[in-house]
Amino acid sequence: MRPVKGKKASSGGDFRYSAGPARVPWHAVGEPFSQADAMSILEFLLPPGESPAKYRRRLGSVRRAVLALARESGRATKLTLGKQVEQAEKEARRFLKVKHACYLTNWTAGMEIGYKLSGLRPGDEVIIPSITFVATMAYPLLIGAKVVFADVDPRTLNLDPRYLERKITSRTRVIVPVHVGGFPCDMDRIMSIARRRDIYVMEDAAHGFGATYKGRQLGTIGHFGGYSFHEVKNINSLGEGGLLVTNLPCGEQFKKARFLGLDFSRTIPNWLYDVSALEDRFGRPQAPGNHSATEIQGLAFRLQFARIQKIIAARRKAAAFLASELAGEPGLLPPPKEGRGTRSSCHLYLLRVDPRTLRADIQALKAKLSRKGVTQIPHFGPLYKFDIVRKFGYDPKAIAKTCPNTEEVFNHGFTHLPLYPLTGQQLRYMAKAVKESVRQLRAGK
Numbered sequence: 122m123r124p125v126k127g128k129k130a131s132s133g134g135d136f137r138y139s140a141g142p143a144r145v146p147w148h149a150v151g152e153p154f155s156q157a158d159a160m161s162i163l164e165f166l167l168p169p170g171e172s173p174a175k176y177r178r179r180l181g182s183v184r185r186a187v188l189a190l191a192r193e194s195g196r197a198t199k200l201t202l203g204k205q206v207e208q209a210e211k212e213a214r215r216f217l218k219v220k221h222a223c224y225l226t227n228w229t230a231g232m233e234i235g236y237k238l239s240g241l242r243p244g245d246e247v248i249i250p251s252i253t254f255v256a257t258m259a260y261p262l263l264i265g266a267k268v269v270f271a272d273v274d275p276r277t278l279n280l281d282p283r284y285l286e287r288k289i290t291s292r293t294r295v296i297v298p299v300h301v302g303g304f305p306c307d308m309d310r311i312m313s314i315a316r317r318r319d320i321y322v323m324e325d326a327a328h329g330f331g332a333t334y335k336g337r338q339l340g341t342i343g344h345f346g347g348y349s350f351h352e353v354k355n356i357n358s359l360g361e362g363g364l365l366v367t368n369l370p371c372g373e374q375f376k377k378a379r380f381l382g383l384d385f386s387r388t389i390p391n392w393l394y395d396v397s398a399l400e401d402r403f404g405r406p407q408a409p410g411n412h413s414a415t416e417i418q419g420l421a422f423r424l425q426f427a428r429i430q431k432i433i434a435a436r437r438k439a440a441a442f443l444a445s446e447l448a449g450e451p452g453l454l455p456p457p458k459e460g461r462g463t464r465s466s467c468h469l470y471l472l473r474v475d476p477r478t479l480r481a482d483i484q485a486l487k488a489k490l491s492r493k494g495v496t497q498i499p500h501f502g503p504l505y506k507f508d509i510v511r512k513f514g515y516d517p518k519a520i521a522k523t524c525p526n527t528e529e530v531f532n533h534g535f536t537h538l539p540l541y542p543l544t545g546q547q548l549r550y551m552a553k554a555v556k557e558s559v560r561q562l563r564a565g566k
């Protein structure tokens with residue numbers, strides 16, 4: 122094949138598959154996985170349970186079966202960015218009703234691409250809610266952009282549009298609403314504020330895959346949006362995974378953005394591809410990174426994705442059970458209300474207290490629950506309190522003054538409880554432990 126500069130390459134796809142007339146198989150150039158490797162992976166995914174002796178006996182027969190299978194099998198060919206990843210994206214696009222979807226290593230990587238295409242550069246500003254996971258601000262900190270923390274709505278812990286406008290300046294490039302626990306932010310108001318100022322919105326729907334906002338899939342309302350498939354999320358892809366989506370034409374650049382700018386639609390003389398910079402919304406160049414997802418991640422995502430509705434239904438049932446068990450208990454506040462077509466993915470259960478009625482705050486309740494063995498999810502605190510923010514020159518005390526709701530709910534008001542995959546018995550135990558603890562606190566015990 123004679124490469125032609127500036128023209129579409131005829132073969133398309135991945136150049137490493139062009140075996141040519143020699144038909145050298147793909148697996149000839151990399152170390153294959155053996156039957157023993159496959160067996161170890163199986164054992165990793167299905168470790169011994171409560172009867173180790175029985176497990177070992179079964180393992181023997183599985184090992185023999187895998188050996189027999191290996192004799193008849195070919196080898197896994199493409200291990201990264203192949204058909205599984207492609208299919209994962211196709212299925213996700215259909216489900217989310219979006220034009221572009223990019224499956225990648227994790228959502229932190231997805232956000233990096235979203236920030237780049239939004240035109241974020243050193244010295245620019247990004248508005249994020251004060252309460253989120255550190256990943257939301259990782260890329261802005263990395264490049265020396267300024268992170269501006271906006272206060273949250275105490276009922277949901279989500280970015281409150283009422284505090285958004287006053288944080289916007291001429292340098293604001295991106296607003297990042299985070300749907301904490303999978304409960305949707307007030308996207309209509311956030312989008313209307315952003316549109317008026319011509320600022321991009323990137324929805325951090327790390328927890329919100331499968332949730333809806335006014336009938337639309339959460340994560341598809343902003344200019345960019347995306348999801349995490351880390352091991353603790355509603356669905357995961359063997360521990361890590363992420364999806365970045367957009368309806369903007371710049372989504373055409375996702376593949377380049379994910380894999381170092383390799384551009385198979387163009388070639389240079391005597392080479393099979395060109396490497397191009399990303400073009401941000403202002404037409405300026407941005408450097409791509411390497412966020413390639415593996416085929417096994419893609420496959421794992423597809424397997425769990427196929428049962429997403431069942432998983433969310435089970436979570437919703439568990440959340441409804443907790444809400445009804447805890448309803449009317451003085452000192453506890455009800456979970457946030459969903460609207461028409463607006464449904465949480467029920468990633469976490471938000472437990473809030475009214476310290477005055479409780480005669481104690483959430484710290485006292487958390488301590489009691491921990492003593493009763495009730496796990497809580499400690500991932501979401503005010504980012505401005507972390508050492509890294511201070512080291513980057515921010516003043517945590519000054520920021521805290523601009524975020525009074527955050528201070529109140531974080532110190533006194535909320536914790537998150539897990540929902541899944543808890544058994545009915547575990548849920549009943551958890552509800553009982555919460556009620557008992559609340560009653561003790563009200564009684565001053």
Ligand SMILES: Cc1ncc(COP(=O)(O)O)c(C=O)c1O
Pocket residue numbers: 227228229230253254256257299325327328348349350351362363
């Ligand atoms: C709110 C939020 N944003 C972003 C991320 C990052 O996702 P990932 O772990 O897939 O990079 C997480 C992960 O837990 C998160 O909770």
